[in-house]
Amino acid sequence: MANESNIQPNTAIDPRDLRNAFGTFATGVTIVTTVEANGTPRGFTANSFTSVSLDPPLVLICIGKSAASLSVFCDGAGFAVNILGEGQEDVAGIFATQRADKFDVADWHPGKSGVPLIDGTNAWFECSREQVVEAGDHIVLIGRVNDYAYEQRAPLGYVNGGYFTLELERSLVEAASRTAGTIIGAVLAQNDSEILLHVDKESGKLTVPSTETCSASASPAALADSLSEGGLEVSLDFPLSVYEDKKTKNYSIYYRGTATGKVPEGLRFIPIEEIDFDKIEDGAMRFMLRRYVKELRQGRFAIYLGDEYAGETRQVEEKSEAAIDV
Ligand SMILES: Cc1cc2nc3c(=O)[nH]c(=O)nc-3n(C[C@H](O)[C@H](O)[C@H](O)COP(=O)(O)O)c2cc1C
Structure with missing residues (x-):
């Protein structure tokens, strides 16, 4: 002893x-x-x-x-x-x-x-x-x-190795969420290796769960509530992407977060290397998800602001390992 x-x-x-x-x-x-x-x-x-x-x-x-x-x-x-x-x-x-x-x-x-x-x-x-x-x-x-x-x-x-700002992102998200027709979506990861996606039964088309697909009112809380009804544990973290659909004039705000537990019907956790991006019809969603997967692998995130064709990624220049102290 x-x-x-x-x-x-x-x-x-x-x-x-x-x-x-x-x-x-x-x-x-x-x-x-x-x-x-x-x-x-x-x-x-x-x-x-x-x-x-x-x-x-x-x-x-x-x-x-x-x-x-x-x-x-x-x-x-x-x-x-x-x-x-x-x-x-x-x-x-x-x-x-x-x-x-x-x-x-x-x-x-x-x-x-x-x-x-x-x-x-x-x-x-x-x-x-x-x-x-x-x-x-x-x-x-x-x-x-x-x-x-x-x-x-x-x-x-x-x-997490990247710069962030509070004011611009907050004001954009607030402006977008005041607009009628705004869609709130969530890119939810499990163990940093799988993403929760809605899979259409007939066509196999993939979409990110949103207030539109979940028939929830346009707020992050309503989306989280709707997804967690059957026992899924959902945590929405930061805005990941804000963009405007030029045709419909609707804003889409996507949050990133995590989920674990019982998956609601129609949704599936898909390992990131198995995601078939061709099955994602919406170009902006496909771009966002590709960027998300890339950044998930690199362990760093940026917010994407723009419309569905053009935008700006507010990150975070690449820095050499040596330049980053902590
Ligand atoms: C966001 C950020 C924070 C940093 N914080 C520190 C720090 O607190 N202390 C430190 O010694 N280096 C820090 N570094 C790294 C230095 O800025 C870097 O090593 C720099 O080249 C040192 O300059 P010098 O070698 O010309 O003196 C940080 C770098 C970044 C990007």
Whole structure:
């Protein structure tokens, strides 16, 4: 018994998988900046920002030991944290690279202490270096806030390796759901490997379950209720796609979510590699589902906004593995 407490279970943690698990925690996005003794501005994109204390006013940021600017931050007198807003994905992308001209392509001005403040952000905090704490493959840099400014604007978010915004998506979904004739649908996955689809008995045509096929009123809750009547457990998560049918002027809003349990009549969980896309008549639905399957495999999602012919996918530029820290 005495030795048992010393026995550690073999919890071999796969760092890639752990990073994916950490990535489920949604954060904002910042650019942390500083300046070298010779006046060269340095900075990188970071989502590890945390407010720590009000009195004294402290914040922290974690810097990977492989960051080229690590020593400049550890040795420098201070730094600034710039909180990015909706629409600043480009600048976030640039500062997540090691390109030498980051500060030539971004608009910025020096703060009181000389550290660069990125223009057009939602907030910035100018800090002096308070403490540097060793922590595994990162260092934790704690700063004391000496000056700050902010504006209440929609933030830029980051989750599961992709950027997201709240305001635009919410307003589009709200606008669409106020329109008569709006169809709400749900792309529901089970174990990330099968999708619930309506299969027409005679033709074998496939459709995504919706308020139209379920004869439910046009709300996500009504669709979930209707699908779960027979014992299916349904969870609708984020909007996946919003588009307008140019002919009927109807909006279709598709949510993504999960389902498990007893499948209602007419519906079937189909393994993603067995989905016959030719059996999906509606072009927009086919496109959405193809994109969904691709993204399910990659483990990341974007919202699609547009009409049934053209649209924009609001994701999330592809980033190299090396550029993504957490
Ligand atoms: C959304 C996002 C968040 C990131 N957060 C951090 C972070 O908190 N800490 C970190 O060290 N790197 C983070 N990175 C990675 C750095 O931005 C990246 O490694 C950058 O190249 C470092 O710059 P440097 O090597 O020129 O110093 C993040 C990248 C992205 C895209």
